[in-house]
Amino acid sequence: MAELKIPAAYMRGGASQGVFFNLRDLPRDPAQRDRLLLRVLGGPDPAARRLDGLAAGAVALVGASRRDDADVDYLYGRPSPDRASIDWSGDDGHLAAAVGPFALRHGLVAPRDGTTVVRIWQGGVGRRMAAHVEVRAGQVLEAGAFVEDGIPFPCAEIRLDFLDEPARAILPTANAQDRLRVDGVGELAATLAVAGLPAVFVRAADLGLTGRERPDAVRRDAALQARLEAVRGAGAAAMGARGRAEGPPVLAWVAPPAAYRTAGGDDVAADRVDVLARIFADGRLQAEFGTGAAISLAAAAALPGTVVSQVARTLPGVAARIGHAGGVQTVGAAVARQDHGWVMEHATVSRSARCLMSGWIHVPAEASGLV
Known part of the structure; x- marks a missing residue:
């Protein structure tokens, strides 16, 4: 043949x-x-x-x-x-x-x-x-x-610069923070961002969490998963069609830097991270922090008044070190204010x-x- x-x-x-x-x-x-x-x-x-x-x-x-x-x-x-x-x-x-x-x-x-x-x-x-x-x-x-x-x-x-993000505002509601009313949870502050990936950011403390959660623990807690999905759904509704153009948003909860253990059992010291973050998508806590979600978090961290910028230990122009369930990811974002709102000029991640x-x-x- x-x-x-x-x-x-x-x-x-x-x-x-x-x-x-x-x-x-x-x-x-x-x-x-x-x-x-x-x-x-x-x-x-x-x-x-x-x-x-x-x-x-x-x-x-x-x-x-x-x-x-x-x-x-x-x-x-x-x-x-x-x-x-x-x-x-x-x-x-x-x-x-x-x-x-x-x-x-x-x-x-x-x-x-x-x-x-x-x-x-x-x-x-x-x-x-x-x-x-x-x-x-x-x-x-x-x-x-x-x-x-x-x-x-x-x-x-290998430093990878993402240069062309769509010409759109990062904040689909134009607000640095919105108030979400969620059945079974109450009212909580959230930042709705569309940069690398549509995302709903909330404080871990507002959910009774620490930002150090591991996927196996969340997987065993059906009630917690239901609450997280309810918050994610409320954020998606608040975003409207404009914010959901690239698919359903993920939910991310953020917390100040703290020492924690990864899903793989590695210890991460508090001074290695600028913010703790966990991602909930597809009905489960993700073991990794995807590039798109990391870019959205970095963009939110660079915007004044957002949930992320109020929690993260970051400096203007300096990449953020995200402590996630799988380890630490460094990502930076440059933002600028235009007539139609804040936009992202570029984002940078380090890979190999x-x-x-x-x-x-x-x-x-x-x-x-x-x-």
């Missing part, structure tokens, strides 16, 4: 992994390209095991950009678990950290010793990013002293990335739809 051989790399970006392709190595027709990629990933598979493929949860396409403000174009795709389709409209703030190193490794951008900046256009969400990648002797530097939560080995730091494997992917030509 004839087969195709396609060059690819399996890469880690932050706490995510995905298969990376150079766009020039794939069919130009999107429908044909997606059929091929689905076969590479072993889907669709009614048994959901995808044993006859790489079974990767994400795929990344990177190619030379035709835009003047970008070096490479980037598409993030997630295959449907039960349909023959790939969703290109999503995002993964972790995996994006691997785009710059991939572009340098594959000659899409010329590496320069020191720090090479790779300008990235993510077409699926219409956003510009800039990856600051360390280079030594013309090669991407992967080893270093940067420690990223969830990654057991120290790595080289590593090429785990590169070579050829073998695909049956007949099954790919190309012959």
